[in-house]
Amino acid sequence: MAEYPTLHILNKAPEHPRTAQCLAALAPEDALLLIENGTLLLATQGVPATCQLFALAPDIQARGLRVDTKQMKAVDYSDMVSLSLAAKRVISW
Amino acid sequence: MAEYPTLHILNKAPEHPRTAQCLAALAPEDALLLIENGTLLLATQGVPATCQLFALAPDIQARGLRVDTKQMKAVDYSDMVSLSLAAKRVISW
Amino acid sequence: MSTLIVIDQAPYGSWAGREALDMTFSLAAFDQEAALLFTGPGVNWLRKAQQASEIGQKTVEKNLAAAPVFGIEAIMADRSACARYGLSEASLIAGVALVDPGPDLYRQYDHTAFAG
Amino acid sequence: MSTLIVIDQAPYGSWAGREALDMTFSLAAFDQEAALLFTGPGVNWLRKAQQASEIGQKTVEKNLAAAPVFGIEAIMADRSACARYGLSEASLIAGVALVDPGPDLYRQYDHTAFAG
Amino acid sequence: MAATDRDSFTLVITGAPYASQAPQTALAFARAALEAGHRIDRVFLYGEGVHLASALSTPPSDETHWPREWASFLQAQEIPGIACIASALRRGLVDESEQRRYELSSHNLLSPFQIAGLGEWVEGRIKSTRTLYFHGGS
Amino acid sequence: MAATDRDSFTLVITGAPYASQAPQTALAFARAALEAGHRIDRVFLYGEGVHLASALSTPPSDETHWPREWASFLQAQEIPGIACIASALRRGLVDESEQRRYELSSHNLLSPFQIAGLGEWVEGRIKSTRTLYFHGGS
Numbered sequence: 063m064a065e066y067p068t069l070h071i072l073n074k075a076p077e078h079p080r081t082a083q084c085l086a087a088l089a090p091e092d093a094l095l096l097i098e099n100g101t102l103l104l105a106t107q108g109v110p111a112t113c114q115l116f117a118l119a120p121d122i123q124a125r126g127l128r129v130d131t132k133q134m135k136a137v138d139y140s141d142m143v144s145l146s147l148a149a150k151r152v153i154s155w
Numbered sequence: 156m157a158e159y160p161t162l163h164i165l166n167k168a169p170e171h172p173r174t175a176q177c178l179a180a181l182a183p184e185d186a187l188l189l190i191e192n193g194t195l196l197l198a199t200q201g202v203p204a205t206c207q208l209f210a211l212a213p214d215i216q217a218r219g220l221r222v223d224t225k226q227m228k229a230v231d232y233s234d235m236v237s238l239s240l241a242a243k244r245v246i247s248w
Numbered sequence: 249m250s251t252l253i254v255i256d257q258a259p260y261g262s263w264a265g266r267e268a269l270d271m272t273f274s275l276a277a278f279d280q281e282a283a284l285l286f287t288g289p290g291v292n293w294l295r296k297a298q299q300a301s302e303i304g305q306k307t308v309e310k311n312l313a314a315a316p317v318f319g320i321e322a323i324m325a326d327r328s329a330c331a332r333y334g335l336s337e338a339s340l341i342a343g344v345a346l347v348d349p350g351p352d353l354y355r356q357y358d359h360t361a362f363a364g
Numbered sequence: 365m366s367t368l369i370v371i372d373q374a375p376y377g378s379w380a381g382r383e384a385l386d387m388t389f390s391l392a393a394f395d396q397e398a399a400l401l402f403t404g405p406g407v408n409w410l411r412k413a414q415q416a417s418e419i420g421q422k423t424v425e426k427n428l429a430a431a432p433v434f435g436i437e438a439i440m441a442d443r444s445a446c447a448r449y450g451l452s453e454a455s456l457i458a459g460v461a462l463v464d465p466g467p468d469l470y471r472q473y474d475h476t477a478f479a480g
Numbered sequence: 481m482a483a484t485d486r487d488s489f490t491l492v493i494t495g496a497p498y499a500s501q502a503p504q505t506a507l508a509f510a511r512a513a514l515e516a517g518h519r520i521d522r523v524f525l526y527g528e529g530v531h532l533a534s535a536l537s538t539p540p541s542d543e544t545h546w547p548r549e550w551a552s553f554l555q556a557q558e559i560p561g562i563a564c565i566a567s568a569l570r571r572g573l574v575d576e577s578e579q580r581r582y583e584l585s586s587h588n589l590l591s592p593f594q595i596a597g598l599g600e601w602v603e604g605r606i607k608s609t610r611t612l613y614f615h616g617g618s
Numbered sequence: 619m620a621a622t623d624r625d626s627f628t629l630v631i632t633g634a635p636y637a638s639q640a641p642q643t644a645l646a647f648a649r650a651a652l653e654a655g656h657r658i659d660r661v662f663l664y665g666e667g668v669h670l671a672s673a674l675s676t677p678p679s680d681e682t683h684w685p686r687e688w689a690s691f692l693q694a695q696e697i698p699g700i701a702c703i704a705s706a707l708r709r710g711l712v713d714e715s716e717q718r719r720y721e722l723s724s725h726n727l728l729s730p731f732q733i734a735g736l737g738e739w740v741e742g743r744i745k746s747t748r749t750l751y752f753h754g755g756s
Contacts, residue, residue, distance in 0.1 A: 161355070240518075
């Protein structure tokens with residue numbers, strides 16, 4: 063798995079104020095992993111195109127969301143482990 | 156105390172999504188009572204001018220906020236009791 | 249004495265929605281008029297084909313389908329929140345009425361409650 | 365190994381801010397580099413002349429004033445959040461540096477944590 | 481409905497102590513209501529609010545002890561304080577009877593709080609002049 | 619730092635069960651980390667997260683029992699599970715020793731969870747390859 067300066071893990075719904083803070087902190091070379099309520103971002107027009115995008119498959123499935131594989135990669139918990147080690151730092155928003 | 160169709164009690168910070176929902180539900184003849192985190196609205200430019208406005212003094216004081224008495228009335232807990240009875244219905248946002 | 253229960257929190261990430269449903273069914277069990285309004289990220293409770301077993305939870309689709317049987321008056325969803333979350337009539341579960349929450353809606357109920 | 369602790373929740377309405385301060389002072393107590401960033405409604409922790417006794421709480425002004433003594437590197441506040449809440453240099457407690465959070469700021473710390 | 485001295489309240493607390501201001505605001509409201517000659521029919525703890533009924537909560541000595549403040553108020557004023565059974569069981573608040581039923585190691589419900597169902601809330605909705613909610617703020 | 623099979627984690631859980639998904643996500647992460655050959659140095663419960671260590675939590679039988687799921691995982695894998703003492707005391711989570719110290723009516727900390735200070739979190743910050751946070755989502 064590629065190295066990223068920062069892996070951002072977002073578990074808040076798009077309306078939550080921390081979502082805007084997280085999106086404003088993304089650098090182009092970073093990765094964003096959407097989990098839990100954070101996966102709801104996929105259903106909106108607000109998905110950032112600025113950096114590498116991942117989303118946790120069990121959370122996508124729980125919410126009945128559809129995945130645009132051109133936009134982002136669905137991953138499982140073992141990918142989440144690898145991503146957290148591949149990034150220099152992890153921020154859990 | 157005057158009668159209001161609805162007393163809206165808002166205890167969320169301005170960034171909380173429920174604040175926007177509350178402000179969108181105000182009718183001109185309603186009253187809005189800001190309490191707890193809700194009093195922080197007084198420090199922003201977002202104070203609605205649409206209806207009668209009240210704010211809980213102990214919460215204003217706790218946060219070191221200043222009150223514009225032209226804009227709204229600082230009240231205590233006994234006023235909160237009277238307001239809740241004076242309104243036909245109370246919505247706690 | 250009609251009560252509006254509002255669910256504005258996203259599913260699965262909190263229990264507020266489930267506990268608001270419990271409140272609604274309790275009202276109905278005691279023969280009190282009750283209606284449900286889903287708004288904000290809460291509208292995502294209403295999406296078809298949810299499967300939450302992998303995250304150790306249960307969906308509420310069956311509960312909502314039973315709502316009319318239990319005497320719950322209406323299941324309403326905020327039209328603009330549905331649009332924001334790409335929820336068309338086709339992707340919503342059956343029996344949901346789209347509404348525009350505002351003073352006129354809330355004034356139809358004697359009582360409005362959130363679960364948290 | 366410098367750690368950034370972020371406080372983005374309004375004072376008094378939750379305990380997350382207090383518990384984030386505890387984390388920061390713990391790092392300092394173990395001689396670890398730590399800095400504080402207040403953002404969103406969290407900047408309201410930094411307003412002068414708070415008096416929370418009537419709501420049964422204590423202010424944190426003294427704790428923050430002691431931060432440099434305990435070895436906490438910096439107390440930073442989000443410039444735009446301060447502007448939004450009418451917090452000028454004159455209404456902020458002493459020792460706060462205004463910053464613009466973004467990739468450049470977060471990249472200066474090995475580790476970033478919220479209390480909740 | 482105009483205010484009269486026989487107006488009554490059901491107060492619903494859904495915010496936990498040490499996580500929200502809800503228990504403090506609700507207590508100040510309850511005291512003001514009694515001082516104005518009104519009645520509090522019951523206090524109903526729901527969701528996260530059930531943690532207010534913890535007999536084991538031990539805040540630092542310089543922080544207000546909200547469970548004890550509430551318990552002595554309820555005791556002195558003879559107001560029923562009820563924790564919703566479903567919310568309480570999920571969150572680990574149990575009385576002696578639930579301890580026995582579920583064969584748990586102990587019980588931790590602070591007296592005079594009791595455990596009961598949502599019917600208590602529904603009754604408040606019907607009989608009290610106003611039912612007010614005290615939610616978490618974040 | 620590149621990933622190696624001796625990489626280790628400290629997991630911090632700040633979201634409560636039955637109020638957030640944090641305990642579920644953290645457990646799935648922990649299992650995946652072990653399966654990949656990594657080590658979990660400790661699990662640290664902070665803020666609302668301490669409720670995961672409740673011995674009295676009794677969810678309905680069709681809901682996952684997160685405290686028990688976590689307790690058996692920690693037991694089987696011999697991973698220390700630590701609830702922050704300040705967070706736990708405020709919120710009514712106590713072990714036998716805190717029960718005695720504060721003369722409380724009972725204790726309710728689920729074994730093998732232990733109570734300790736923030737120093738455990740600081741040590742994780744220093745020694746584990748990564749410290750990850752599992753927060754509430756609302």
